[in-house]
Amino acid sequence: MQRAFPWHLIFFLAPAVLIYTVFSAYPLFDTLRLSFFTDSDSGERSFSGLSNFATLLGNAVWSGAFWNAMWNNTQFFLIHLLVQNPIGLGLAALLSLKGLSGARTYRTLIFLPTLLSVVIIGFIWQLILSPLWGVSENFLYALGLGQFFDAWLGKESSALITLSLISVWQFIGIPMMLIYASLLSIPDELLEAAKVDGASPLRIFWRIKIPLILPTLGLVTILTFVGNFNTFELVYAVKGALAGPDYSTDIMGTFFYRTFFGYQSQLGSATMGATVATMMFLVILMGVMAYFYLIQRRLTRYQL
Amino acid sequence: MLSPKPALSLTAAILTLSLAAEAQTLSIESWRVDDKDLWEDVLIPAFNQQHPDIEISFNPTSPTEYDSSLNARMQAGTAGDLVICRPFDVSLNLYRQGHLMNLSGLPGLDHYQDFAKRAWSTDDGATSFCLPMASVIHGFFYNKDIFNELNLEPPHTLDEFHDVLETVKSESRYTPIALGTNDQWEANQIVFTNIGPNFWQGEAGRLALISGDATFTDAPYVAAWEEMARWSDYMGRGYPAQTYGDSQNLFALGRAAIYPTGSWDTSYFNDQASFEFGAFKPPVPAAGDSCYISDHTDMGIGINPNSDNPEAAKAFLNWVASADFADLFTNEVTGFFSLSNHPVDVNDPVAAEMIGWRDQCDSTIRLNAQVMNRGTPNMEQELWIVSSQVLNGEITPQDAAERIQAGFAQWYEPQPD
Numbered sequence: 001m002q003r004a005f006p007w008h009l010i011f012f013l014a015p016a017v018l019i020y021t022v023f024s025a026y027p028l029f030d031t032l033r034l035s036f037f038t039d040s041d042s043g044e045r046s047f048s049g050l051s052n053f054a055t056l057l058g059n060a061v062w063s064g065a066f067w068n069a070m071w072n073n074t075q076f077f078l079i080h081l082l083v084q085n086p087i088g089l090g091l092a093a094l095l096s097l098k099g100l101s102g103a104r105t106y107r108t109l110i111f112l113p114t115l116l117s118v119v120i121i122g123f124i125w126q127l128i129l130s131p132l133w134g135v136s137e138n139f140l141y142a143l144g145l146g147q148f149f150d151a152w153l154g155k156e157s158s159a160l161i162t163l164s165l166i167s168v169w170q171f172i173g174i175p176m177m178l179i180y181a182s183l184l185s186i187p188d189e190l191l192e193a194a195k196v197d198g199a200s201p202l203r204i205f206w207r208i209k210i211p212l213i214l215p216t217l218g219l220v221t222i223l224t225f226v227g228n229f230n231t232f233e234l235v236y237a238v239k240g241a242l243a244g245p246d247y248s249t250d251i252m253g254t255f256f257y258r259t260f261f262g263y264q265s266q267l268g269s270a271t272m273g274a275t276v277a278t279m280m281f282l283v284i285l286m287g288v289m290a291y292f293y294l295i296q297r298r299l300t301r302y303q304l
Numbered sequence: 305m306l307s308p309k310p311a312l313s314l315t316a317a318i319l320t321l322s323l324a325a326e327a328q329t330l331s332i333e334s335w336r337v338d339d340k341d342l343w344e345d346v347l348i349p350a351f352n353q354q355h356p357d358i359e360i361s362f363n364p365t366s367p368t369e370y371d372s373s374l375n376a377r378m379q380a381g382t383a384g385d386l387v388i389c390r391p392f393d394v395s396l397n398l399y400r401q402g403h404l405m406n407l408s409g410l411p412g413l414d415h416y417q418d419f420a421k422r423a424w425s426t427d428d429g430a431t432s433f434c435l436p437m438a439s440v441i442h443g444f445f446y447n448k449d450i451f452n453e454l455n456l457e458p459p460h461t462l463d464e465f466h467d468v469l470e471t472v473k474s475e476s477r478y479t480p481i482a483l484g485t486n487d488q489w490e491a492n493q494i495v496f497t498n499i500g501p502n503f504w505q506g507e508a509g510r511l512a513l514i515s516g517d518a519t520f521t522d523a524p525y526v527a528a529w530e531e532m533a534r535w536s537d538y539m540g541r542g543y544p545a546q547t548y549g550d551s552q553n554l555f556a557l558g559r560a561a562i563y564p565t566g567s568w569d570t571s572y573f574n575d576q577a578s579f580e581f582g583a584f585k586p587p588v589p590a591a592g593d594s595c596y597i598s599d600h601t602d603m604g605i606g607i608n609p610n611s612d613n614p615e616a617a618k619a620f621l622n623w624v625a626s627a628d629f630a631d632l633f634t635n636e637v638t639g640f641f642s643l644s645n646h647p648v649d650v651n652d653p654v655a656a657e658m659i660g661w662r663d664q665c666d667s668t669i670r671l672n673a674q675v676m677n678r679g680t681p682n683m684e685q686e687l688w689i690v691s692s693q694v695l696n697g698e699i700t701p702q703d704a705a706e707r708i709q710a711g712f713a714q715w716y717e718p719q720p721d
Contacts, residue, residue, distance in 0.1 A: 061681050061714070131542020132550050154486050154544025156698060241368070244488045245544065245696065246689050261372040264489075266682040267397060268372050 088175030111173035122237030412625025434604030482560035484546025506596035516718030529701030679715035
């Protein structure tokens with residue numbers, strides 16, 4: 001007997017598929033398509049194959065800016081990976097301790113900056129760190145560290161690190177919450193059994209909790225990677241689209257913005273912008289694929 | 305039967321409707337969000353006294369988004385009838401793509417000198433596509449109270465300028481120069497192209513670069529950066545992280561003696577500063593040298609060729625070219641000076657001082673505004689960056705000149721051998 005065509009499947013899938021196609025898939029593929037075209041001076045668009053990519057990677061002016069943005073973005077990501085996620089893990093471990101008083105308050109306070117607009121965060125930190133009106137200089141003097149104060153956001157050597165740490169400060173709540181949730185889902189019997197067996201708290205943490213939350217740590221890593229390579233607002237809010245001094249805070253997002261929309265007398269180019277966007281997409285795609293094929297598949301999952 | 309009252313109002317409604325159908329409407333594209341009230345309360349009513357049948361709306365977009373969004377609206381066919389034009393290449397590009405009307409033969413154009421029209425003409429100078437509206441003049445503001453307290457006079461030469469800076473630094477707690485490099489643009493637009501013309505003899509030096517008779521590594525251009533390199537001692541603590549807004553506040557609060565500036569800041573300090581301030585022009589290298597000022601053609605107005613009411617738009621442009629408009633614009637938008645030939649009495653003392661420099665010095669525009677911004681790397685951005693790096697003490701004036709020249713030579717002919 002032939003089964004009836006499952007129309008209800010189409011019916012239930014349609015809203016999501018439609019919305020996803022119109023607002024996500026179609027723009028993405030159109031961007032990819034646009035990167036193979038070029039505009040003439042009179043505004044006519046013509047197919048040009050891979051010439052935009054050749055310019056982006058082969059022309060010294062373009063490739064210098066591109067690799068600079070790529071390297072800055074990589075540093076931005078590494079700082080998040082090495083500072084944000086371990087601290088997030090530590091905070092989550094502390095919060096999940098039994099009998100910690102005020103855990104809810106801490107959790108809310110630490111998560112709060114994540115809810116604020118990046119523009120507000122950028123503005124507040126710019127004021128805090130301002131050498132003219134900021135509180136950080138007096139604060140450091142009060143701690144006896146006054147001689148270390150500097151115009152961090154204005155120095156080529158420290159601007160990117162400072163911006164990364166501001167971003168870490170803002171988004172620390174996300175890895176903390178994700179890890180916290182997965183720590184809570186570890187059954188108490190396991191931990192009690194370990195305790196009965198005489199395992200120290202540290203040993204429980206490293207040998208029982210960490211292996212059980214490894215999939216979450218992987219997820220946090222890949223979310224950080226995707227988020228960092230797509231970010232734009234903080235640098236734009238604090239340093240402007242030119243990402244000074246001397247492009248030392250230029251990341252893929254700001255580089256894309258200048259290329260696509262133009263900046264001051266630099267005219268924007270939709271096709272060149274699409275090329276940069278395609279490169280960003282490829283970088284993120286390769287990162288995510290590398291993660292899935294090399295790491296995710298090898299993670300052992302425990303049925304709890 | 306209709307009672308007389310509804311009949312009357314019905315007639316009135318029909319009359320209004322038919323009037324509205326006859327009235328021509330124009331909308332203006334602009335980046336001057338700050339001037340919205342001024343247009344709606346002063347300029348448009350003044351225009352409507354002469355042309356009551358033309359309705360005008362002023363629709364500004366924020367400055368950083370203006371060029372791209374205007375471009376997009378032009379391509380989509382939804383842009384306004386009148387377009388406030390950026391100078392030189394941005395507008396030239398719009399004209400080439402057919403988004404600005406050729407204004408040849410417009411009577412209003414006769415009221416402007418060639419120097420004013422150059423910013424909105426094709427390279428051969430034959431065709432104008434925007435009517436010049438206003439320029440900004442660069443110079444320095446000084447806090448008169450601080451100058452009186454320390455017995456200082458506004459400087460005329462570089463030596464006097466540095467004596468003033470040294471006195472402020474050693475004899476008071478004030479910051480000598482309110483200037484930061486966080487936003488970068490000030491380093492070029494209100495420092496390099498402000499003090500520079502005195503070194504490269506204004507137009508002569510600018511045109512020599514375009515004709516290929518000079519390079520950025522020649523002495524006059526390097527000298528401008530060398531002068532800037534000497535400023536870092538006087539710019540106050542932490543200036544690499546100081547924004548334009550910080551600098552404005554520093555001067556407005558009376559904590560800094562000198563503020564390098566463009567004339568557009570006049571109205572801001574008229575509102576914000578509680579002390580009297582004056583202006584002095586960029587100091588010349590030696591006493592008796594002829595002086596040059598950056599009198600930058602900043603704002604023009606053109607017509608969208610797809611406008612439904614091109615005749616009304618032309619009528620508006622001719623009004624913009626009139627003496628009435630010149631007077632209104634110069635005195636209401638303090639710090640923007642009409643570019644037309646009509647004599648205008650400037651009421652604001654500081655603005656009057658600055659426009660008076662036109663009689664004492666030769667005018668030039670910003671060094672890189674014409675032609676030089678067309679290539680990649682974009683010279684405007686490069687100048688922001690190297691000029692702030694020079695102020696920060698990160699690179700030498702010679703390195704700055706070499707970097708700009710190298711970028712320029714990469715795409716521009718002619719270059720000297």
